[in-house]
Amino acid sequence: MSSRTLIEAEVIIVEPAIGSRIPVSAIGTDENGQNYVLTSDDSRVDIDIVTASRGMVIVDGVDVGTEVVSPVGQ
Known part of the structure; x- marks a missing residue:
């Protein structure tokens, strides 16, 4: 005897993000x-x-490979 569970779901597909x-x-x-x-x-x-x-x-606006300070202001 097997047991089944049905779950309703919504799948949202997004485009890959491009940037740094x-x-x-x-x-x-x-x-x-x-x-x-x-x-x-x-x-x-x-x-x-x-x-x-x-x-x-x-993010947009920073070239790949740019060194940034983290945390900002330190």
Whole structure:
């Protein structure tokens, strides 16, 4: 005798996110609501957040390979 359980679910398929992946702790927000990162040479780079998950963020505006300061401001 077997037992079955039916579960209703909705599957949502999203497009893969493309951009640089950085830790959320590396992102600052200024008084105007603009997100930014600080690079290892103390430059500020404004970014747009594409998506986030598990403490990491995919962003537009930072080239792959750019060293960012985390946490921001340190």
